[in-house]
Amino acid sequence: MKPELPIVILIFACILSLLVGNAAASVISGGDQSSTDVSVSTNTSVTTSTDVAVSTGTAGTAASAEGVRAVDVALAIDSSASMRNTDPDDLRIDAARLFVDLAADNDQLAIVDFDHEATLLEPLSLVGDNRTALKSAIDRVDSSGETNIGGGMLAAFDQLAERGVPGHGKATVLLTDGVHNTGTDPAEVIPLYVEQGWPVYTVALTDFADEALMKEIAARTGGRYYSAPTSSALLDIYNRIKQTIKGQDQVARSVGTVQVNQTVQNTVNIDTSVQVVEFTYIGPTTEVNYYIFYPNGTRVELDPASPSGTESPDITYVSADTYEIYQVNNPAPGDWSYAVDASEANVSVDYSSTVAVSATVNLSASIGAFDYAPGDPVTVTANIRNETTGIDNATVNATFTLPDGANETVLLNAAGNGTYTGVFTNTSQLGTYQVQMQAEVDEIVRQEVLEFEVTEAPVTTPTATPTPTLTPNVTPNATPTVTPTPTLTPNVTPTPEPTQPVQQPSGAFMQVTDDPADQMYPDISGDLVVWQDNRDGNWDIFRYNLSDGAVTQITTDPANQENPAVSGISRLIVWEDDRSGDEDIFWYSPFSGEASPVTTAPGEQRNPSIAFQYVCWQDNQSGTWTTYVADLSPQPGNGTPAGMPVGSQENPGIAFGGPDGPTVWQDDRNGSWDIYWSNLGNGEMPVCIDAADQQFPAIDGLSVVWQDNRNGGWDIYAADLETGNRTQVTDDPSDQMYPDISGDSIVWQDNRDGNWDIFLYDRTDGTVTRVTDDPGDQMYPSISGNYIVWQDDRDGNWDIFLYAIDGILPAPPVEAGPAEMPAPVVPPLAVSISANSTSGTVPLTVAFNVTVAGDPTTWNWMFGDGTSATVEGPVAYTYTTPGTYTAALTVSNATGAEATDTETITALPPDGAVMENITGNETPGPEAPDAAFSAEPMIGVAPLNVTFLDRSTGSIDDWRWEFGDGNVSFSPNTTYTYTEAGNYTVTLMVGNAAGSDTANETVQVLQEAGQDQGRT
Secondary structure (H helix, E strand, C coil): CCCCCCCCCCCCCCCCCCCCCCCCEEECCCCCCCCCCCCCCCCCCCCCCCCCCCCCCHHHCCCCCCCCCCEEEEEEEECCCCHHHHCCCCHHHHHHHHHHHHCCCCCEEEEEEECCCEEEEEEEEECHHHHHHHHHHHHCCCCCCCCCHHHHHHHHHHHHHHHCCCCCEEEEEEEECCCCCCCCCHHHHHHHHHHHCCCEEEEEECCCCCHHHHHHHHHHHCCCEEEECCHHHHHHHHHHHHHHHHCCEEEEEEEEEECCCCEEEEEEEECCCEEEEEEEEECCCCCCEEEEECCCCCECCECCCCCCCECCCCEEEEECCCEEEEEEECCCCEEEEEEEECCCCCCCEEEEEEEEEEECEEEEEEECCCEECCCCCEEEEEEEEECCEECCCCEEEEEEECCCCCEEEEECEEEECCEEEEEECCCCCCEEEEEEEEEEECCEEEEEEEEEEECCCCCCCCCCCCCCCCCCCCCCCCCCCCCCCCCCCCCCCCCECCCCCEECCCCEEEECCCCCCCEEEEEEECCEEEEEECCCCCCEEEEEECCCCEEEECCCCCCCEEEEEECCCCCCEEEEECCCCCCEEEEEECCCCEEEECCCCCCCEEEEEEECCEEEEEECCCCCCEEEEEECCCCCCCCEECCCCCCCEEEEEECCCHHHCCEEEEECCCCCCEEEEECCCCCEEEEECCCCCEEEEEEECCEEEEEECCCCCCEEEEEECCCCCEEECCCCCCCEEEEEEECCEEEEEECCCCCCEEEEEECCCCCEEECCCCCCCEEEEEEECCEEEEEECCCCCCEEEEEECCCCCCCCCEEEEECCCCCCCCCCCEEEEEECCCEEECCEEEEEEEEEECCCCEEEEECCCCCEECCCCCEEEEECCCEEEEEEEEEECCCCCEEEEEEEEEEECCCCCCCCCCECCECCCCCCCECCEEEECCEEECCEEEEEEECCECCCCEEEEECCCCCEECCCCEEEEECCCEEEEEEEEEEECCEEEEEEEEEEEECCCCCCCCCC
16 A cells, blocks of 8 residues: 555455346338347347257156257356356356256257366256256356356367367357456457357356457357346346347246235247247246146146146247246247236246247348447348248338437338348437337248447457457455454564575566656556646546556546556556545446446545545544445445544555455554454454554465565565465565565565666565666555556656566557546438338339438428428338429428438339329329238237337328327327236327228237336
8 A cells, every 4th residue: 555645555456246208110112131140238139040949858758849950069167266156056057057947958058167177067068858967067057267258269169179079050158247358368369269150158147248259259250249237137148149049049038026915917929830839938936937828728747757847749948047948839829828827926937938939930120230329220130941942921010219218110021032121210219229020921920039239449450360458467356265263373574585695687677657747656557557647737648558558647627636556357446536625536437438426425525545446544523533444336335444443544455255255454543553364244453563664465365465574674474364364575674665465476566776676576486576676766566467557657757667577568558638528519401201112003102211411300201292290211102193303301400500402213104004194293192091000919917019100001191199198199100108017909000182081900018017007
């Protein structure tokens, strides 16, 4: 830690972390079909174009449907120490076991565990009778060590290459909650998958997983990327990945909460093309019963004595603590039902239930990329096939749910051979967009849900050939599975280690800063370095990224921001800040791009340290300095004392575990400075008590170092919190001060030559290296893995220098300026429309696509036959009377500017008819239209979002929708949300100058769990 005049904060942390209206339906012209098959985040469904089925059974007895292609899949599961926090309930274990239960007998699975190294827990082998062994292997996945993502990928690849069966589909499922920080570079492994054409499906658990790397791996290998905000999403994600790999379509899904004594029941139509249907419930099974019902209403009964688990040999039942599965081979067509029954529950239960099918009619959908910038068009593509033949008479639409919850529907154009495309342009909002794709062929419905992000950050698309990048050297922090309870150990004087000759440095040096102002008190963790910098006349916080060289100014407030600390895995930065008049602790998250206070308590808070999302500091709100700890996820609050505030507690440090793990500080309760530690909730104990002073502790994992003057000068000492063993590291008569530790490496500043230099001690072999020998002063070192940083005055002011122990320097620093994003530039107002067809026989449906700039706020369509619309975005319009029409779109924005574009459409008479007496837009009067519409879904649990699409024929001037609850809409197509249960008669009235017509449909809204039944 830093002394107050001055004080250096020595931070150390490194393992993976947890933190933290109506819409117009449109037909648009086909965009370029994306070759990237992107995927979704949680609570969505995914499918692929592979037309295969899946079978599941207990004891390997389930029958498989004909035409099923088997797959070889390697599950690569992160077992690093951070999983103790990100997945405390081991739900990744349950998710992997679910994958095993969903696999077919003739599939092959392998289980790979990776932390600092990759371990093959179960080789690639047939599932069949091997389910128990596979699950036992999954149960051995632990939580310790670092994160070798490349090693896990390579071990999985080797299994597919060495033991894969020719003709089987092959894929790897890769789960991680952090950043690759040791072992094989993933960039070296990706080309192996690319060459073989084997996809990798990646799952990023929490925001602090390396999302960019996971997206890159998925995009380059042809896999899909999934984001899991918490571990509770993992079972649903693994279920959907299995559906993707096995080529299933998800045809129904329900998510919600079932209350005590409630039963939630839903119905799904199983058509004649379905070969296998799979009902999967995810949630606690001890409180609820999950049932399915035949189309005749009879419940499928369980039979524990049957090999299939049910009374029917064609229906297999599997259950665990967190899921239940019914697999039905060759199901009878009709309306099947499934129910979540909590009539015997003691508490309410959150659940999800999905229905997936393997069928001859299959939907595959994709969007153009994972990420977009505001205003970018999004290309959506769907492919509908009946076995190997494309279906060109389907109705396909994509409903986009915007970040603010609004919905917009785009009708897709047929491009031939079963392919349908469209473009969505309303991407002005930042955030996550969900896309529900739906295809309807006769009475067959297939669905898929995708997601993409719109961010201000630059969007990059991975190239075909990966470029190796610098692997962050993150400190090994092999934290034990259980942090030990502090215990008192004998306080004997440690025997110093034998003095070793001081070696000269063999690594490489780099000057990080050369600004004539002062840069001081650096901290390094993983691939991030931070320091305080007064180039603007006050102290600000700057950050240097070793991976890409970017130097970024984090703070610009005119007050002082000092003593920064950083966590390389969580990417969070903390510092002390006097903008309110007192010193407070602030933090910065690159995910929000904002600085905010950690605590608003009175008094002063100083000397912060951070590990992952946990931060500690010294706080005098009670009148004396006390060490506090806070969790930055979800809200930091004012923190909690780490120990008993008997004396003054200063210069704290924190390691992995936060409130449940080790925090150290210096403490004067005994009359001199001693070192204490706590794992909050299990008490506190001394690390070292001596009549002399022990100060400025630093911690990494369960290893603590400090400076100690029991021998008359300052020496460096170390202790192991698990064993209680203490070691004297230095015994030179000069002073050694302000130590830091990373794994087996300890650094300090040393004045044995009359000025301050940086020294390095290797605990594995006892060697001591004098890192610097410049006659200036080098002070306040911080170490993480392969890199040491310090402040250095050799140029007359304080600069930040770096030393690479292995001689491999990071990317050179490049000044990038303040972290704030530039103000958006609004382009001039412009509009352009294009038609997919400018001529054809009546009835002629024309899809008008739109390109706009300048943020239009009003839209006015004129179709040339007296009909107008105010629909935003692309539209489709049907001309029913022969003639030549000028279609126009006029847009305006908040500044009052207007822009117009036109397109000429020629509607020809039907084949064989003669086009007489028709000039310009002079056309015979229209006939009254015939009303018709579709609603999807027509049944579901409240709140129920229903999309209504106009299917009327004839020329239409007016639309009126009556939703059965008193509400109306006048859009050609719309989406409406029913919030109460009941049966609603929906009426569409369409009309023109010749008359009007109506059509009716009934929407059934089922009772939401815990809600009284509404209208009937």
